[in-house]
Amino acid sequence: MLILLMACVAQFMLILDDTIVNVALPTVGEELGFSESSLSWVVNAYFLTFGGFLLIGGRIADRVGPRRMFTIALAAFAGASALCGLAWEPEVLVGARAIQGLAAAMLSPAALSILLATYREEPGRGRALSVWASLIGLGAATGLLAGGVIVELLDWRWVFLVNLPIALLALVLVPRIVPADDQRDARTSPNVIGATLGTLALLLLVFTVVETEHAGWTSTRTLLGFAGALLLAVAFVASERRSASPLLPPALLRRRRAMVANAAVFLGAGGLLAMFFFQTLFMQRVLGWSALSTGLAFLPFSATMGVMSAIAGRFLMRIDPRLPIGVGLLAAGGGLWLMSTLTPASSYAGHLMPSLMLTAGGLGIGFVVLMDLATGGAEDRDGGLASALLTTGQQVGGAIGIAAMVTIATTRTESALADRIAPPQALTDGFTAAFQVQAGVMAAAAVLAVALLGPAARRSRAATTQALAGEATT
Known part of the structure; x- marks a missing residue:
């Protein structure tokens, strides 16, 4: 249990940094003198290095050992967070954010590799993955809430400095609770x-x-x-x-279920992170809410995703995975479509909260099973790489999803403004277009997964591992 807690706290910290800085950007830009065009790099520098170095981070973790890699990367992430909090000019902050992302790319696959090596069999593995899956929505939503609280009550620098006590506690616990790495075969040059x-x-x-x-x-x-x-x-x-x-062993790439699951996670994460981006803008720019109120509005999302992930991990891992994946992703798409009907007069309890909870519930069900498929069957020596492939799908999918939806929303909003529509409604029209496309992407992910997984998805993890072992000896 302590290993699960430590690995999940580390991953939670990384996902938190995807969104916690968003509500602090105006204050950061004003205090450090960012130009309007360069301010986005406070976020993008993290996305760039996190998503770009994940595959090599996973391979390094497999070669040097996940515990050793976890310790080194966590220390580097803490150091970069301290530099972010102490930044005195724009270039320093952007550079420190890039180092944060690089450390995160090494840390995330090592953390999931430790978790997978600890929980090898059901039902423990399913429950552990349900907690891990819930971190995607929980971390992103909590980041918005924590950012709003910190900016309003403390100082923007604590958005980054809050990572230090978490990292230090984990560094103290690692040698005490995580077994030492086994001997790694380094005779073959990478x-x-x-x-x-x-x-x-x-x-x-x-x-x-x-x-x-x-x-x-x-x-x-x-x-x-x-x-x-x-x-x-x-x-x-x-x-x-x-x-x-x-870097990518052929036996890993031949795991059809894993590749399909990674593709579905790529699409699903794009819709999820883009949803957070646009809902934050809708609440603040259209409804006029404060950063703190916006963060609090996402609490039902976090709670629902956590509960449904736990249910999926406990009860849904024993059935044909196509059912929870298809139902879950379609439900998430339905929630996003419901968001596309929001107006400046929409109420929170009657419209906004139900759409958030439906989206969260669907993702909670679908993502746990997808993560099990993406990482199940990988041998211990490839656990870091399988984890890195999964996280790469999340990060790169999120970056592409946000960028694509921004283009769609901006085009629709500019067209509405040209037609002399009032700014709040024009913004809402842009967000509506983005939510509609996100709903379509989520539905496409459901169809892709159900169609391509096929009857072979019924095979057990033990059978899959045995088949892979047979392939490796031929």
């Missing part, structure tokens, strides 16, 4: 060229996506960025095929 190409492809992809806020999706700069990321990805695949020690 595919350094492949790791470099894969990391550069992810970095360029995430960088290009987050910059569409300024450059646009059809600009020459954006198209060249996507073309460059594609070329790097092709080069990465070619390098992996020639390597004796690939």
Whole structure:
């Protein structure tokens, strides 16, 4: 239980940093002298390095051992958080946020690898993953609440400094409760060229996506960025095929269920994080709520996702996973569609809260099962990499989802303003368009998962592991 608590607290801290800084951005920009165009990099620098370095972080964790990697990365994250809190100019804060993201990319797969190695069998594994899955929504929603409280009652610097006592406590507990790493086989040299190409492809992809806020999706700069990321990805695949020690072992990629689950998590996370982004704007800019009130409004979301994740982990891991995944993601899509009917006159209790709870309940059910499929069957030596693939889907999906929805919402809002529609309604029209697309993406994730998982999804984890072992010996 202590290992589960420690791993989840560390992951919670990382997800918290996805959103906790959002409500502090206006104050940060004013105090440190950020320009309007550069302020977004306080958020984007974290997304960029977190999403870009996850795969190599997972492979490093597998080679040096998850406990050792967890300790080093956690110390680095704490140091970067301290530097963020002490930042005296914009460049220092953005650089420290990039270091935070890099440390997070090393820490997250190590934490999940420790959890998976500790809980190998059902029902303990399902319950542990249910807690882990609930952290996605809980951490993001709590970040908004914590950011609002800190900005209003303390100082924006505590948005980052709050990480220090959490990290220090975890560092004290690690050697006492986490078993030592087993001996790792380091005789085969890693595919350094492949790791470099894969990391550069992810970095360029995430960088290009987050910059569409300024450059646009059809600009020459954006198209060249996507073309460059594609070329790097092709080069990465070619390098992996020639390597004796690939970054992504073929046996891992042949796990069809895991690849489908990762794709569904990619789509689902994009809708989830974009929802937080636009709901925050709707509550503050349209309804006129304070940062603290906005954060409190997400508490039912956190509670519902936590409860439904626990139910999924306890009761739904024994049945055909297509049922909870399909029902859960479709319910989440229904909640997002309900959000698209919001108006400036909508009430919280009658409209906003039910849509949040329906979305949270669906994600709580679907994400636990998806995470089990994404990580189940991976051997201990590949646990960090399987975890990294899953978290890469979350982070990159979130970054792409937010960027794509911003473009859709902005286009609709500008069109409404040109038609002389009042600003609150024009903003709402933009958010409505974004929520509708998010609902469609969530429905597509449900269809993708149910259609591609197929009857093979009924196989047990033990059978899958046995099949993988057979493949490895042929």
